Amino acid sequence: xxxxxxxxxxxxxxxxxxxxxxxxxxxxxxxxxxxxxxxxxxxxxxxxxxxxxxxxxxxxxxxxxxxxxxxxxxxxxxxxxxxxxxxxxxxxxxxxxxxxxxxxxxxxxxxxxxxxxxxxxxxxxxxxxxxxxxxxxxxxxxxxxxxxxxxxxxxxxxxxxxxxxxxxxxxxxxxxxxxxxxxxxxxxxxxxxxxxxxxxxxxxxxxxxxxxxxxxxxxxxxxxxxxxxxxxxxxxxxxxxxxxxxxxxxxxxxxxxxxxxxxxxxxxxxxxxxxxxxxxxxxxxxxxxxxxxxxxxxxxxxxxxxxxxxxxxxxxxxxxxxxxxxxxxxxxxxxxxxxxxxxxxxxxxxxxxxxxxxxxxxxxxxxxxxxxxxxxxxxxxxxxxxxxxxxxxxxxxxxxxxxxxxxxxxxxxxxxxxxxxxxx
Numbered sequence: 001x002x003x004x005x006x007x008x009x010x011x012x013x014x015x016x017x018x019x020x021x022x023x024x025x026x027x028x029x030x031x032x033x034x035x036x037x038x039x040x041x042x043x044x045x046x047x048x049x050x051x052x053x054x055x056x057x058x059x060x061x062x063x064x065x066x067x068x069x070x071x072x073x074x075x076x077x078x079x080x081x082x083x084x085x086x087x088x089x090x091x092x093x094x095x096x097x098x099x100x101x102x103x104x105x106x107x108x109x110x111x112x113x114x115x116x117x118x119x120x121x122x123x124x125x126x127x128x129x130x131x132x133x134x135x136x137x138x139x140x141x142x143x144x145x146x147x148x149x150x151x152x153x154x155x156x157x158x159x160x161x162x163x164x165x166x167x168x169x170x171x172x173x174x175x176x177x178x179x180x181x182x183x184x185x186x187x188x189x190x191x192x193x194x195x196x197x198x199x200x201x202x203x204x205x206x207x208x209x210x211x212x213x214x215x216x217x218x219x220x221x222x223x224x225x226x227x228x229x230x231x232x233x234x235x236x237x238x239x240x241x242x243x244x245x246x247x248x249x250x251x252x253x254x255x256x257x258x259x260x261x262x263x264x265x266x267x268x269x270x271x272x273x274x275x276x277x278x279x280x281x282x283x284x285x286x287x288x289x290x291x292x293x294x295x296x297x298x299x300x301x302x303x304x305x306x307x308x309x310x311x312x313x314x315x316x317x318x319x320x321x322x323x324x325x326x327x328x329x330x331x332x333x334x335x336x337x338x339x340x341x342x343x344x345x346x347x348x349x350x351x352x353x354x355x356x357x358x359x360x361x362x363x364x365x366x367x368x369x370x371x372x373x374x375x376x377x378x379x380x381x382x383x384x385x386x387x388x389x390x391x392x393x394x395x396x397x398x399x400x401x402x403x404x405x406x407x408x409x410x411x412x413x414x415x416x417x418x419x420x421x422x423x424x
Contacts, residue, residue: 078105191340
């Protein structure tokens with residue numbers, strides 16, 4: 001068989017494919033036990049799981065709701081009652097001027113970004129090429145291979161602020177950021193996956209102004225953000241206007257297997273995505289929207305995010321940071337200031353091997369991480385920093401997190417020691 005260019009691109013050795021393939025192999029029967037510190041699988045929050053279990057049982061005991069859950073297609077825009085409830089929630093709690101016509105559901109956020117990126121970037125009808133600007137690298141691994149055409153992304157090296165306590169923080173370098181006529185949209189995740197960076201309100205407002213001036217959308221990936229699941233540990237405010245496209249997810253609340261992405265945008269964008277839903281998948285799944293409908297309609301989704309989900313992950317983050325400080329005390333390692341999400345981004349300055357080589361060594365030693373080099377789509381210039389970082393997640397059990405970090409520290413310490421021995 002002979003694949004098309006699109007087929008070859010979609011089956012290549014992509015970073016997200018490697019990451020998810022690792023997950024599948026590690027959980028297969030008979031596989032070698034591995035500590036999973038790579039995939040961004042949400043943690044087990046018992047209180048949330050019990051709420052969902054009780055809702056599932058209630059639906060199972062109600063014939064009409066059960067039929068809604070399994071027996072019919074939702075409209076291509078998504079399950080209507082959930083959309084109506086979410087629009088009402090966002091109007092009341094956030095003060096946003098939106099209605100149901102501003103919301104579209106998708107089969108997961110990855111599908112949402114595939115549609116959005118190819119809606120605004122690629123070859124226009126007049127032959128011009130448009131790209132997606134990522135104003136702050138590193139950025140989410142899953143974006144890199146979503147373009148139907150190659151060379152979809154451009155990104156900018158960040159300013160690096162060194163902070164006390166072994167922390168550092170990336171900032172958007174607005175002096176070097178270029179949003180030219182070849183840019184179809186700007187996209188940023190907030191909190192940023194992989195670093196846990198939360199772009200400041202001022203930085204976000206400046207991006208919003210720049211994109212509005214150029215009449216292109218600013219896409220904000222809020223899979224971990226506000227108002228839900230609310231995994232943000234610093235002061236930050238969500239906002240929306242007609243030029244913004246906000247992307248949410250039910251995955252990080254604790255429903256990753258139900259694949260539900262949520263897009264809030266102007267009516268024109270929602271109509272376009274609705275049409276794409278119909279063509280690509282007929283309709284988005286209604287399982288999660290029916291299951292989570294009451295959480296949205298009674299406002300519990302934001303209360304749970306604030307009072308349960310955020311404190312759960314914040315406590316895990318603090319334990320992970322303490323473990324790194326303890327285990328890595330004699331290693332040249334900096335931690336990106338963990339302001340949100342569920343990851344630590346570790347920078348090993350002067351690492352004698354590349355982050356990809358470190359990934360393979362750690363895998364042999366029983367720990368799965370993600371090599372940092374995957375997280376710089378659109379940054380073509382050479383930069384050693386890209387090969388000195390890894391992403392680790394702290395969403396697993398505290399015991400696994402402690403054991404995994406201890407192994408990483410042991411392996412990295414040995415690598416530095418062996419390199420020092422070679423130089424003497």
